[in-house]
Amino acid sequence: MKTETQTIFEKSRPGKKAYSLPECDVPKTPLSELIPGNFLRDTPPELPEVSEVDAVRHFTELSKWNYGVDSGFYPLGSCTMKYNPKINEEIVRMKGFTQIHPYQSGESVQGCLEVLYKTGEMLAEITGMDKFSLQPAAGAHGELCGLMIMKAWHESRNDTVRKKIIIPDSAHGTNPASAAVAGFDVVEVKSDENGWIDLNSLRETMSSEIAGLMLTNPNTLGLFDGNILEIADIVHEKGGLLYYDGANMNAIMGITRPGDMGFDIVHLNLHKTFSTPHGGGGPGSGPVGVVEKLVPFLPKPVIEYSGKSYYLDYERPLSIGRVKSFYGNFAVVLKAYAYILSMGPEGLRQASETAVLNANYILKKLKNDYLLPYDRVCMHEVVFSAMKQKEYGVTATDIAKRLLDFGYHPPTVYFPLIVKEALMIEPTETESKETLDQFISAMKQIAKEAENDPECLKSAPHNTVVSRLDEARAARKPVLNEMSGTNN
Amino acid sequence: MSKYIPNTDEQKRDMLSEIGVADINDLFCDIPEEIRVKGPLNLPKSLSDIELTKHMQMLSDKNSDTDHYTCFIGAGAYDHYIPAIIDHLISRQEFYTAYTPYQPEISQGTLQAIFEYQSMICLLTGMDVSNASLYDGASAVAEAVLLACRATGRTHVLAAKTLHPESREVLRTYTKFSGITVDEYGFLNGIADLSDLEARLSPDTAAVVIQNPNFFGIIEDLKEIAELAHKNKSLLIASCDPISLALLKPPGELGADIVVGEGQSLGNPLSFGGPYLGFFAASKQLMRKIPGRVVGETVDLSGKRGFVLTLQTREQHIRREKATSNICTNHSLNALAATIYLTAMGKNGLREVAELCAQKAHYAYSRLIETNKFSQVFSAPFFKEFAVKYRGDVHELTARLLEQKILAGYILEHDYTDMDNVLLVAVTEKRTKHEIDTLVERAVCV
Amino acid sequence: MKEFEIKKYSKEHEWIGVEGNKAYIGITEYAGNSLGEIVYVELPELGSELNAGDVLGVVESVKAASDVYSPISGKVVEINEELSENPEKINEDPENCWIAVLEISDPAQIDELMDEKEYKKYSTEEE
Known part of the structure; x- marks a missing residue:
């Protein structure tokens, strides 16, 4: 067992190198003629100097102090640490996916756009939503995006008094945090002795000031709330929307769908349910799906298909705007797409x-x-x-x-x-x-x-x-x- | 049966009888009948590995990749050299299949790597503290603004029009619902217009946001902007290209309070826009308010050095609606790639990369101007990217060059409507003189 | 150890010690115990005017953060700077470690708080 730990900085020795760069093949101009001297730093940043072997051994050693899904059983509740298929890692490294600039013209990225479009379609089928945006980078990011859509929808109807959101006491910590960033006040409802939402308490809380309810179903106790249709009615009757936190989607694929339960907005965690690896904390992907009436509010651009080719649609006046650069964590979505295709509906x-x-x-x-x-x-x-x-x-x-x-x-x-x-x-x-x-x-x-x-x-x-x-x-x-x- | 589900039918039957139910459906008894899915979902039938690989290769082949096309597009994502060791090391399952390091005793690898990452980001930016990374450069700008507003108790923000258009869009989305007003200040000769900035500062201005090098590739005078901001007791947020920081004065030295940026250039492939990483560093005063995860050094029971996630009370799982941000994840694997990149390049390599970019970009710029088919747009000094105006239809030009396997640049008219036929060209250390000469030749030969 | 003319307690588990027109405010032993090892104390700004119920500061342990509410209205005239460097002082003796001193603006508010006996009963019931 290793007893001493050294950082890469402690292993640094001046003069060692782990890189290989070409000679400058264009006529060289003194740097100070290209960039004024007052902008230039006096000394380079003191990054480590190590050989390639040193670098490889260092990070290999670090890796040994970690524990991954391939190391063994990982029953981390609410995190869905399932096996990450190796074939997806091969697919994501195909040059036609890794070596693509996000600002290339549409005709030169039809394969990428097709992946995004079809993943959106398949997620819509799995959840019973009408359309997805793949822009959000993580679950909490999806929550924020979904709540903004909720707010934008109410505001588009000149319904501006709905400043509150209902969240059960069993919810994930990200729910109230996301609600706060989206500008909502949080109202908590209690769970009953079954671990389900207390319907009376929900009825009392639901009013014309409530924008909606955020719910995980099955909830964080691992229990499916069998009153879901009544819950949806209570919220909808008072003009609220239902938000589905997809953290626990792994329980219900092909069995029931948030759309059929009455939810209006869904976010999924591709890094949980759809087998993409967690990477020691990220990157993930948190797509957001909505029902028809909320589609105009999705972040832009939205990926569309003309019948002949795929394209990015920016002409979306009601959109909440962008929540992330480019089109989301493409390479993560790609793995989820491959996973769904390899699993099939059964x-x-x-x-x-x-x-x-x-x-x-x-x-x-x-x-x-x-x-x-x-x-x-x-x-x-x-x-x-x-x-x-x-x-x-x-x-x-x-x-x-x-x-x-x-x-x-x-x-x-x-x-x-x-x-x-x-x-x-x-x-x-x-x-x-x-x-x-x-x-x-x-x-x-x-x-x-x-x-x-x-x-x-x-x-x-x-x-x-x-x-x-x-x-x-x-x-x-x-x-x-x-x-x-x-x-x- | 999928190969990813190991239990045999017999084992499943045994487990059901152990549980005491007859059928798997009995476990779903809480789900009302009327919302059960009837029949299979309408999805394509499952593909074997061979079929899947073929299908994905077919899709991959529909894209024009930068191995076969010469890339001069930048605008926030760059075709830099990626040392081979990065992919080999981040592909170790102990890194990529691990969860967030909540159990430090079995996560020292991830934790120490993040600690090293934080150290490197502080060295590049000249700041006191760095977090473990955020989603990307644009969301890092937005998180910086939210932090500045919390720290100052103010609700107005001034963002440069020379800040990446997508960063400005993300910033607008993030602030729209939280009562923060974002105002933009203009530019002259491609650099921030300081008199416009000064005129727009108000007692409620929480922060001034600037990008360096800016979206046009031009180097801004951070020091002057910092002075203006600080005179007004506003914070300065600088969004920087990390490669440029090998050459340019660290923004921390010039007065920046928060330094963020897109970290893709540090060893992460273009991947059609993601996943990348947003780096985020700040001054010591803001340490307990910064968003995202942070790793700190400590000791174990026997006094041995170790690393843990720290300052966790800022985070959503403890503070819930009072958290400093709703961000939960970081882009750990991308940050690991950046750490390995900065290790591989080291003190001298990163500087060489930055110098090669600057030399080659300036060569390409002079060559294009010499042809008389392109004219100067701005005269201010730039780093690795520049704007030139084409004497002709720039859309026609880029389409023609695409046919010749050249990704010519980014058309600025998309975001700046008065900049018709202006092309933003990026030149990294990967471009050879031959490739640059070919771009110039093909661009002028109509 | 400071002897106060009057010492009272709030439902949010703060104690308040009165000395002339000044009120010393800290967290009770019960609050200290339930938070665990304290790692950081966020102090109020000197000179800020607080209403009863406003957040006076934040006390953080490794896995919890708890707002400290001001039981009364008043102006912050002193803060315990030592806690920025050594937050663990609160753990050592919470009832004698004040966080801030307020200039009392409404003495009647103090009468409404619990005395030691009432608070003991209240905090036992909370458990």
Whole structure:
């Protein structure tokens, strides 16, 4: 095991190089004649100087301290860490996709435009929406974009008093944050004892000041809200719109569609449901789909098909405008497109069915070991609570850290906020029964350890490259780059 | 059955009976019957690997790629050299299939790489702190403006007309719904018109936004703009080309409070516009207000150095509606590519790249002007991109050059209606003298 | 350790210590415990005028941020600069670590707050 960590700066030695550039083949002019001296920097930025082998070894070493989906089981609730097909990585590296400038003329990028157009069409079919924009770069970006569309629609009808948005107490943190950036005030509604939205509370809250409701269904407890049609009626009757947070779309592909549930706006996370890799935090892609009446408000440009060729339509007077440069994270969309084509309609349905089956299997197998606050059939994820273990002084964090020793990525902890000491497990469909059984036995062993050897959990992890890190120290006196580093 | 679903039918039956239900449909009992999808979705039937590859190759072949076409288009996305090690390293599954580093004990690779990235961005920009990256250059401008408004408690912003048109569009969208007014100041001879800027400053101006080199490729005088902004107690936001920062004075030294930019040039392919990365750096005073993720150094229980996501209380998962921004993701893999790029190029290589761009761009500019078919538009100094006016129909010109496998440039009339027949030409270190000479020859031979 | 003429408590878990026309404001032990290790304190601006219920500052731990509300109206006349450098002082002894001092504009507002006994009862019920 590696004991010393060095940054690339610490490995730098003057005179080493890892690049190869051509000689200047045009007549050279002294730099100061091209650019006035007062604009030029006195010394070059002190970037590291290393050889190519040094660079390769350094980043290879760093990679070994990471844990990816290919390393093992990653049951991180709400994040849908499914396997990322390798063929998509090959496809995305085809020169006709990587080497295309976004400002090339339309005739020279017909293949790219076709990918975007057809992905939009397929996502519309999967969700029951009428049209998609692929511009948003991430889920939260899609939320912001969708909420702006909601606001623009109300304003286009001279309905300017709708300044509030309803969000359930179980929602993702991005929901209220996005609503605030879009200029809405947030009103919370409570969940009932089933984990569904409390209909009475919704009825009382819904008024002509409410722009709409943001909802994840299945919700963050992994439960499908069976009252969805009534919820939609309550919101629509008072002139509001329904926004679907697609974070949990992996539970329902080919089984039910947000459009049929009554939703007006949907965002999807291609990096969750549609298998594009997370990249250690991004890039993702958060397309937004809408029903017919909201199509004019989508960000521009919109990709259209004339019957002969694909083109970018900028003539959209009601559009909220751009939310991102160019046309979105094209290379991410490309992988999702390839994924949908390789799965086909039956494959997508089987993916959701299996994701739900795997989650229920874990629910059943662990419900005697961990507290199950909502004891009913779940969808693609199951939320336990570590309150039983808390009696021995063991927290959800301790359980998560102990799982690292067993070679697993832990579940999401402390979310949703309405479950104390939450452990949110999302196995996804790409995990086999064998993997689930091994994980289940690790979880059972940890439950026993909590009772018999709580110290072992509280000091976990024991087998990782670093042990628990002092987060308070990091936040109190932040050292955020090499230059302010401690050089220890 | 898809190869991405490993369970056999028998295993599925076993699991169902373990759960205690007869049929998979019983697990969907909460979904009302009337909203169940009847029959298969209307999607193309599934393709095997061979069929899929052929189909995708066919689509790829419909595009004109920059290996077969000579690219002189820039305007915010550039055809720079990408060292081979980048793709090899970012393709390691431990990087690309990992989630956000919320479990630091098994994410030291991503975390340390981001720490190194933050350090490099600070070195380039001359700023105190950098975040872990944002979606792209345009959204970074918008986030910078939101930060400036929060920090100053003001609601008016002045953006240069020489700022990338798409950045201005994104800025307009972001601010439209949050009560911030964006006003634009003009330009003279291709550079920001300081008297127009000064006239438009108001006591409510939170920030002045400038791009350097600007959209026309011209180098702006950041110092003077910073002085004007600071006199008014407004912040200066500079959006910069990171390659140019190898040569140009760091904006932090010239008075910028927030420095952002499009980081695509740092080792990321053009990919028809994305994914790229937006870099975002700020002065120390703004540290606890910056949007996005930030990595910091700390120690573990045994005193060993390690890295964690820090200052998390700014973020949406804690502050919810009070968060400093709704941004949740960063473009980690693109930032990793940028980190490896800056490592590979290093102190001297990046400077060489920047010098080659400047030399070649100036050569191309003189050659085009010499032909008399193109005339000067602005006389101010530029870096790697310049505007020239074609004595003829520029649309006809670019269409003709496309047939000859040359992507000639960006037509400025799209965004500046009075600049008819003006072409914006970018020349990177990848362009050879021969390619430039060919552009010139083909451009004049009608 | 400071002895105040009057010490009162708010429902938002702030304490307020009165000394003449000045009020020292901090967070209670209960609030300190529930936040955990404090890593940053955002102080109000000197001279700012606050109404009762306005945000006086923010106290942050690693995984939580909590607004500190001013229980009374008044002008900020002193801030505890030491907390910018050493926020952990609050954890050491919250009831004796003030965040800011206000010039009291309406003494009647103080009467409406809870005394120690009432607050103890209130905070036990909160748990």
